[in-house]
Amino acid sequence: xxxxxxAWLNLALxxxxxxxxxxxxxxxxxxxxxxxxxxxxVPPREGVKGELWAVHGGGFYQSQKFLTAPPQxxxxxxxxxxxxxxxxxxxxxxxxxxxxxxxxVYLIDPTKVPFTTLGAIGTGLAFIVGGxxxxxxxxxxxxxxxxxxSVVWYLVLVGxxxxxxxxxxxxxxxxxxxxxxxxxxAANVLVVIIPNQRKSVDLLLAGKPVDPKLGATGKVRSVxxxxxxxxxxxxxxxxxxxxxxxxxxxWLLLAMLGAAGVSIRHYFMLKxxxxxxxxxLFYGFMLAFVASIIATEVHPAxxxxxxxxxxxxxxxxDTHCVSCHSPRPTHRGFTAPPNGAAFDxxxxxxKYAPRIYDMAVASHTMPLGNETGITDAERxxxxxxxxxxxxxx
Numbered sequence: 001x002x003x004x005x006x007a008w009l010n011l012a013l014x015x016x017x018x019x020x021x022x023x024x025x026x027x028x029x030x031x032x033x034x035x036x037x038x039x040x041x042v043p044p045r046e047g048v049k050g051e052l053w054a055v056h057g058g059g060f061y062q063s064q065k066f067l068t069a070p071p072q073x074x075x076x077x078x079x080x081x082x083x084x085x086x087x088x089x090x091x092x093x094x095x096x097x098x099x100x101x102x103x104x105v106y107l108i109d110p111t112k113v114p115f116t117t118l119g120a121i122g123t124g125l126a127f128i129v130g131g132x133x134x135x136x137x138x139x140x141x142x143x144x145x146x147x148x149x150s151v152v153w154y155l156v157l158v159g160x161x162x163x164x165x166x167x168x169x170x171x172x173x174x175x176x177x178x179x180x181x182x183x184x185x186a187a188n189v190l191v192v193i194i195p196n197q198r199k200s201v202d203l204l205l206a207g208k209p210v211d212p213k214l215g216a217t218g219k220v221r222s223v224x225x226x227x228x229x230x231x232x233x234x235x236x237x238x239x240x241x242x243x244x245x246x247x248x249x250x251w252l253l254l255a256m257l258g259a260a261g262v263s264i265r266h267y268f269m270l271k272x273x274x275x276x277x278x279x280x281l282f283y284g285f286m287l288a289f290v291a292s293i294i295a296t297e298v299h300p301a302x303x304x305x306x307x308x309x310x311x312x313x314x315x316x317x318d319t320h321c322v323s324c325h326s327p328r329p330t331h332r333g334f335t336a337p338p339n340g341a342a343f344d345x346x347x348x349x350x351k352y353a354p355r356i357y358d359m360a361v362a363s364h365t366m367p368l369g370n371e372t373g374i375t376d377a378e379r380x381x382x383x384x385x386x387x388x389x390x391x392x393x
Contacts, residue, residue, distance in 0.1 A: 004335050009097045017090040021236070024083035025229055031080070032226045035219070036272030038065055047071065067212065073204055081194050088186035095179055099124070099172055105368045107172040115167075123167060124176050131160060131180035132187055143220065150227075154259070157181070161251040170245040170365060171238075174254065178235030181228050188221035226269070230261030243295045246363025253291045260287035304384040310346065313385045317343050320372040321360075353386045361386070 038050025041064070051064045099107045103117045107124070115123065134156055142149035160180060164173035196214040203210045234257055238245055244253050263284035270277045323331040325343040341352045349356070359366040360374070361383035367374060 020086035231258035242365035246365035
């Protein structure tokens with residue numbers, strides 16, 4: 001039995017990562033919305049900062065938020081933490097299974113830096129840990145200046161994206177930017193939010209006054225997480241869009257789309273307070289639109305020449321594509337053609353010609369890590385045939 005352990009681990013961890021992420025993000029969005037929609041209690045009650053009445057699923061709910069803590073600790077208290085922890089753990093294991101286990105294919109691009117496997121893994125981990133360390137330093141230095149903090153942290157992430165896209169494969173670079181953000185978000189829960197909540201509970205049980213700074217500090221980190229959510233979700237799905245990841249200015253596209261996500265999220269944050277600042281929606285959509293215009297540019301290294309005969313195109317595809325894209329792939333780690341796209345017949349090649357162009361000609365995303373050594377001349381032949389020859393043969 002030829003059991004593909006890596007493929008099944010990839011599937012299981014990806015599924016778990018998505019489910020856990022939905023739970024974490026959903027809870028985060030709900031509590032930010034709840035906190036921003038609290039109203040003074042009627043009649044006023046001592047120690048209660050605000051309350052909210054809601055209806056859902058046929059039932060009525062009343063939520064209250066205390067200024068510091070309730071007069072006494074309830075018997076059952078739910079801690080929102082495992083959603084965050086499970087998302088990070090599953091994401092990191094997925095990073096290890098796909099990009100570190102398969103580093104020669106998925107992470108290392110020898111045309112950029114000819115890393116060894118251990119060198120690539122060490123560099124990736126250094127960026128993840130270093131990104132979190134820089135974030136913590138900025139929090140200590142600029143926590144009282146939130147706008148300046150936001151700008152500096154954004155520029156740090158853009159700088160990391162620029163550097164990573166020059167070190168790793170395109171998809172490997174993107175996923176490491178996402179890993180930096182995801183690690184910061186999970187660490188906010190593990191290192192700040194939950195410990196501060198535990199300190200508040202301990203003080204309450206000891207009959208001592210609860211320091212309001214504990215909750216305020218935790219809320220700041222929670223707001224940071226809230227704004228980073230949309231960019232990190234985009235990175236999670238970005239490997240499906242080589243028009244972005246494979247573009248020569250992919251770091252700039254990521255920066256623009258990330259800023260678009262933050263702007264759109266800010267619109268909804270303000271809307272919680274009844275402020276309809278539609279200009280932030282406009283800024284977000286315009287950033288995404290300009291990014292889409294930039295992304296339509298053909299890779300500058302490819303200059304399409306005369307249309308080659310189909311025999312030459314078939315030879316290029318046989319050499320560089322069919323080890324993965326065939327009904328029975330011979331490439332390690334593939335038991336079926338990716339996305340069901342097989343290039344084993346002329347009919348299939350014509351059917352998938354636009355996809356081949358996007359991934360092998362315009363974006364240089366395929367072959368993965370260019371492990372087969374496809375040349376720019378071969379890419380140009382593919383592109384010329386797809387643009388003109390495929391329509392006439």
